[in-house]
Amino acid sequence: MQQVSSENEKGYLPALKTKIDNIENYDVVFIGFPTWGMQLPPPIKSFLHQYDLSGKTVIPFNTNGGYGIGSSFDTVKQLCPKSKILKGFSIRGGSERDGKLLVIKEKEAAEAEAKVVEWLRSINLLK
Numbered sequence: 001m002q003q004v005s006s007e008n009e010k011g012y013l014p015a016l017k018t019k020i021d022n023i024e025n026y027d028v029v030f031i032g033f034p035t036w037g038m039q040l041p042p043p044i045k046s047f048l049h050q051y052d053l054s055g056k057t058v059i060p061f062n063t064n065g066g067y068g069i070g071s072s073f074d075t076v077k078q079l080c081p082k083s084k085i086l087k088g089f090s091i092r093g094g095s096e097r098d099g100k101l102l103v104i105k106e107k108e109a110a111e112a113e114a115k116v117v118e119w120l121r122s123i124n125l126l127k
């Protein structure tokens with residue numbers, strides 16, 4: 001938490017370990033991330049600085065520890081000024097504090113799936 005606060009303050013953009021050689025082949029890009037320090041995590045900021053998603057459809061989705069998306073979706077919009085950004089999705093994920101490291105299982109997995117399906121239908125990506 002302390003690390004992410006300081007990275008956010010400095011605008012630190014960590015180097016990414018993986019590289020996408022053919023980003024131009026994709027018209028639709030889903031961007032998934034957790035909320036960190038009520039912001040978009042620094043590696044996702046790095047990704048959006050590194051790749052030009054102009055003209056593409058960008059779809060953000062998020063997990064969080066119960067405090068919501070913070071400024072993360074707004075930052076996606078700022079970093080993709082020439083993309084078509086569809087309505088994002090957010091759901092509560094794991095919570096280390098409560099010892100729930102993988103929360104999306106069993107009943108919660110079924111509930112999460114239903115919410116994802118509803119969201120995908122609402123943005124016309126699923127019939």
Ligand SMILES: Cc1cc2nc3c(=O)[nH]c(=O)nc-3n(C[C@H](O)[C@H](O)[C@H](O)COP(=O)(O)O)c2cc1C
Pocket residue numbers: 001004033034035036037038039062063064065066067068070092093094095096101102103104
């Ligand atoms: C460094 C760090 C900072 C976090 N900051 C927030 C926060 O500001 N708000 C929040 O709701 N959750 C916060 N979380 C909780 C994560 O968003 C949550 O653990 C994650 O979305 C769970 O995803 P998963 O179920 O895919 O593992 C933070 C977690 C970490 C590790």
